[in-house]
Amino acid sequence: LTSLTASARDPIAYTLRFPDAAAHYMDVEMKFPTEGAQELDIFMPTWTPGSYLLREYARNIISLTGSSSDGSPLEIVKTSKNRWNVDTEGADTVSIQYRMFCREINVRNNWVESDFAVVNGAPTFLTVVDSYDRPYLVTVELPEGWETTASPLPSAGAPNSYSAPDFDTLVDSPLIAGSPQIDSFEVDGVRHSLVSIGGGGIWDNARAAKNVHHLVEAQRAFWGSLPYDKPYVLFNVLNGSRGGLEHKQSMLMMGDRWNTKTRGGIRSWLSLVSHEFFHAWNGKRLRPIELGPFEYEHENYTPSLWIVEGLTSYYQHILLARAGFHTHEKYL
Numbered sequence: 001l002t003s004l005t006a007s008a009r010d011p012i013a014y015t016l017r018f019p020d021a022a023a024h025y026m027d028v029e030m031k032f033p034t035e036g037a038q039e040l041d042i043f044m045p046t047w048t049p050g051s052y053l054l055r056e057y058a059r060n061i062i063s064l065t066g067s068s069s070d071g072s073p074l075e076i077v078k079t080s081k082n083r084w085n086v087d088t089e090g091a092d093t094v095s096i097q098y099r100m101f102c103r104e105i106n107v108r109n110n111w112v113e114s115d116f117a118v119v120n121g122a123p124t125f126l127t128v129v130d131s132y133d134r135p136y137l138v139t140v141e142l143p144e145g146w147e148t149t150a151s152p153l154p155s156a157g158a159p160n161s162y163s164a165p166d167f168d169t170l171v172d173s174p175l176i177a178g179s180p181q182i183d184s185f186e187v188d189g190v191r192h193s194l195v196s197i198g199g200g201g202i203w204d205n206a207r208a209a210k211n212v213h214h215l216v217e218a219q220r221a222f223w224g225s226l227p228y229d230k231p232y233v234l235f236n237v238l239n240g241s242r243g244g245l246e247h248k249q250s251m252l253m254m255g256d257r258w259n260t261k262t263r264g265g266i267r268s269w270l271s272l273v274s275h276e277f278f279h280a281w282n283g284k285r286l287r288p289i290e291l292g293p294f295e296y297e298h299e300n301y302t303p304s305l306w307i308v309e310g311l312t313s314y315y316q317h318i319l320l321a322r323a324g325f326h327t328h329e330k331y332l
Contacts, residue, residue, distance in 0.1 A: 009035075011135040011163075014125060018143050018177075022114040024103040030096040030126055034088045041129040042096065043083045045296035048122035049172065050245045050283070051108040054299060057123035058082040060110070064098040082297065083129070096126060107245040107252045111237075115145065116178030116197050118237055120252070121171035122296070132167035140177050147179040150195045152233045152249035168294060174252045176235055183209035187216050191231040198238035204260040208236075211266060211325070212273055218323035219277055222315075227285050234273065244272050246279030267325050274323075275316040282315075283308045 012032040019027060034040060044058045058081055066074040068091035075087040076096075088094055102110035102117070111118040125136075139161040140149045153162035153173045160177075164170040180197040183205050194209040212234060220226050233250040238257040245252050253272055259265035288304035321331040 009033075009134040011137045012127060013137040014139070016117075016119065016124075016138065016140045016177075018112060018117060018141075018146075021112050021117065021143055024101055024112045026100050026102045026110065026112050026117065026119070026124075028098050028100065028124065028126075030098075031093060032096075032128060033093055034091060038088055038090065040086045040088060040094070041079070041083055042086060042126045043129050043297065044126050045122040045171065046082055046298070047296070047300075048108050048120060048245075049291065049294055050247070050279075052300070052305070055108060055123070056081065057109070060100045060102065060104075060123065061098050062101055064096065066094060066096045069093040069095075084126075098126070100124070105239060105241065105254075107237075107243045107254055116176065116180075118197075118235075118252075119175040119177070121173055125167075125170060127167055134166065136164040136167065136170045138162045138164070138170070138175070140175070142177060145179075146177055149175060149177045150180060150182065150193070150233060150235070151175040152231065152247065154230075168292075169248075171294075171296070172247045172249075174235055174247060174250060176237075181205040185209060185213040185216075187213070187220060188226055190226055190229060192216060192234065193231065194234045194236060196236040196238060199257050200238070202261070203238055203257040207260050208266065208269070211270055215270055215274055215320065215323045215325075216277065218319050219274070222319055222322070223281055227281050232280075234277075242272065244276040246276045246283055248280070248284045251276035251279070267320070270323075270325055271316060271320055274320045275312055278312045278315055278319065279308075282312050 010033045015029045017027040046054050046056055066076045066086055077085045079085050102112040105111050109123050137156050149160045151162050151173055153164055156163040176195055178197055180195045181199055182193055182195050184191050184193040194212055196205045235252040237254045239254055240256050241254045243254045255269050259269040288302040290300055290302035320326055
């Protein structure tokens with residue numbers, strides 16, 4: 001009943017634009033039905049699931065305006081660090097336009113350059129303060145020279161457009177725009193894609209994807225089956241740093257383009273892959289009860305991160321060995 005009610009609501013639709021990408025700006029247009037409300041509160045999350053500290057994403061918004069369906073400007077008042085009140089003036093549809101500065105080079109925020117964009121959900125999408133149980137649409141307008149986008153979300157039917165059934169799914173689905181290297185393989189009939197950007201002609205994406213294929217099969221064998229039946233995306237941003245963040249249908253990693261040049265380098269990178277992929281079960285499906293439904297505006301305290309992170313760190317190395325990337329002696 002809940003899902004039927006949610007799907008019956010008109011979606012909130014976002015358009016992402018990059019008219020000044022070289023200066024690290026992203027413009028977001030958000031259109032949503034007012035459903036008859038004379039005023040509405042909108043908010044931006046303060047943290048992202050999987051990275052457990054408050055990040056205060058709203059600080060990256062440098063301008064915000066609103067208009068009704070006929071183009072008339074609307075009064076918008078900021079009421080807290082991450083909330084705004086919108087006077088709809090009786091309009092059926094409201095459009096919010098905001099510009100964001102995007103140059104935090106990590107897996108939990110946004111990073112925009114002249115030739116690519118790494119877009120995370122929590123630091124990007126404002127939404128209406130309600131149950132969040134409604135559909136969402138995202139469309140990316142690519143600058144000249146950018147070839148495509150990649151997202152774990154299903155296509156909304158048009159190029160570079162995606163749909164999400166609810167806000168939790170939207171927030172949990174990063175996106176890369178630009179000209180990435182993409183290599184795919186199947187396990188149990190499910191497509192897995194390694195989407196890498198920043199390889200600079202050095203990173204061997206096909207070799208890396210072949211190795212990931214073995215690792216996915218080893219983890220599937222450990223658990224008994226994959227925990228999903230939809231395409232899974234491994235985002236791989238090659239900026240010379242190291243880090244990862246798990247998502248339900250994807251992972252977002254940062255690594256070094258030179259890692260495919262040596263066995264030790266690829267093994268180090270695969271260790272990160274192993275950790276984030278183990279979270280597809282431990283953390284995203286099996287999780288502390290405090291970590292869902294998510295409270296996006298306040299801390300989500302739990303005493304159980306030793307299970308989510310500790311056991312994952314333990315098994316990432318064991319399963320790397322079982323996949324054939326360590327000898328028994330090397331592992332010990």
